[in-house]
Amino acid sequence: MKLPINKIICGDVKKILPTLPDDCIDLIVTSPPYADCRKKSYGGIHPDKYVEWFLPISKELWRVLKPEGSFALNIKEKATNGERHTYVIEMILEMRKQGWLWTEEYIWHKKNCYPGKWPNRFRDAWERCLHFTKQSKFKMYQEQVMVPVGEWAEKRLSRLSKTDLKRDESKSLSGFGKNVSNWIGREMVYPTNVLHFATECSNKNHSAAFPIALPMWFIRLFTEENDVVLDPFMGSGTTALACKELNRKYIGIEIKREYCELAESALKEKFKPTLWDLVNEYQGA
Numbered sequence: 001m002k003l004p005i006n007k008i009i010c011g012d013v014k015k016i017l018p019t020l021p022d023d024c025i026d027l028i029v030t031s032p033p034y035a036d037c038r039k040k041s042y043g044g045i046h047p048d049k050y051v052e053w054f055l056p057i058s059k060e061l062w063r064v065l066k067p068e069g070s071f072a073l074n075i076k077e078k079a080t081n082g083e084r085h086t087y088v089i090e091m092i093l094e095m096r097k098q099g100w101l102w103t104e105e106y107i108w109h110k111k112n113c114y115p116g117k118w119p120n121r122f123r124d125a126w127e128r129c130l131h132f133t134k135q136s137k138f139k140m141y142q143e144q145v146m147v148p149v150g151e152w153a154e155k156r157l158s159r160l161s162k163t164d165l166k167r168d169e170s171k172s173l174s175g176f177g178k179n180v181s182n183w184i185g186r187e188m189v190y191p192t193n194v195l196h197f198a199t200e201c202s203n204k205n206h207s208a209a210f211p212i213a214l215p216m217w218f219i220r221l222f223t224e225e226n227d228v229v230l231d232p233f234m235g236s237g238t239t240a241l242a243c244k245e246l247n248r249k250y251i252g253i254e255i256k257r258e259y260c261e262l263a264e265s266a267l268k269e270k271f272k273p274t275l276w277d278l279v280n281e282y283q284g285a
Contacts, residue, residue, distance in 0.1 A: 003228065008240060008252035010260040013232045016253050017060035025064045025251070026139070026227035029215045029239055031074035032057075035087055047078055050087040051094055057232065058095050064230065068139045070222040071100070071132040074108065074210060082120060088128065095132065103138075104131040104193060108214060112198040129195070129214070144220040146188040215242040223248055237263025244271050 003024055009016050032054065035047040045053045061071060077084045092102055106129040113125045197213045215238060219229060225247045231239035234252030236259055243250035244267065254260045 004251055005228065005249045006240075006244075006251075008234055008237065008254060008260055008263050010254055010257055012255055013057055013253045014060075017057065017064065017232065020060075020064045020251075022063055023066045024228065025230045026066055026069050027219065027222045027229045028061055028065060028069070028071040028232070029074075029218045029229060030072075030231045030233045031210050031235070032233045034076060035078045035085065036080075047080055047085040047087045051091045054091055055094055055098070058091075058100070059098055061230075061232065062098055062100060062134065065134060067134050068137065069134065070103075070138055070140075070218075072106075072215075072218040072222070073130040073132065074127060074214065075130065076124070076127040079121070092130065099134065100132040101134070101136065102130065103133045103136075105129070106131060107194045108210075109194055109196045110199045111196055129218075139222055139224075141221060141224070142190055145191055145217060147191045149187055149189045210238060212238050212242050212245075215239045216246060219243065219246050219248055234263055235259055237266045240267055241270060 003020070033045060035050045036044045065071060075088055077086070077088045079085070096102060108127045108129050110125050110127065113123055116123045195214065195217060197211050197217075199211060215229075215231075219242055223229060226249060228249045228251065229239065229243050230251045230253075232253045234240065234254040237252065240250045240252050240263060242248075252263065254263065
């Protein structure tokens with residue numbers, strides 16, 4: 001089957017995923033409907049049924065992902081009856097039984113979360129971004145997401161002690177000894193696993209659009225140019241926009257017709273087709 005490259009397919013993800021060939025996707029990045037949330041705009045799945053609903057999807061995602069590929073899943077537990085539901089934890093455990101490796105967990109810190117008041121908790125300022133892989137060795141381009149070393153370096157590196165010049169065991173025997181002098185002259189360093197991005201405020205036609213910076217970060221980290229990125233819950237097209245911006249190919253799946261149209265409209269507005277694009281589209285028709 002020919003891959004539907006740079007296409008948004010409108011339909012049920014459980015019916016569309018089986019039509020894709022094995023080992024054809026370099027990166028899966030998505031944010032599925034959260035449990036029982038936004039019922040009016042996205043239907044919602046009851047927390048008690050969420051794992052049962054998601055496992056057939058994750059099984060197909062395993063099949064279509066290349067062995068060296070990655071799956072970045074943005075999700076957050078729902079609070080029910082005064083406590084956090086455990087469906088995300090249960091889902092992780094069941095996905096491991098399918099063969100997934102739970103390789104890492106990134107935290108998306110939502111810098112501009114809205115204030116509020118709840119009787120037994122504070123406002124949510126973060127969400128999970130779970131990183132799954134099929135094997136321990138996978139594609140990862142850490143240099144693409146490096147960050148400035150920070151203001152701490154100028155003061156700290158100007159007065160190094162003897163123990164800063166070698167990997168010296170800390171006095172507390174914590175096992176975290178380090179050679180501080182390694183940072184001399186460095187302007188960029190690897191980031192932490194906490195991602196500081198503001199939430200999406202401008203898109204009023206979708207109830208749960210994540211910021212384009214989020215998929216862009218994972219796309220830079222886990223893919224090269226012209227790699228294929230799949231978002232099985234495309235929503236308003238944020239992942240597709242990120243792929244176009246970074247010269248990656250995308251495949252989007254979205255069940256709601258209005259969101260498919262919204263995504264297509266956003267792509268056309270930001271990336272008007274060139275004559276070469278029209279020729280390629282005509283030849284592939």
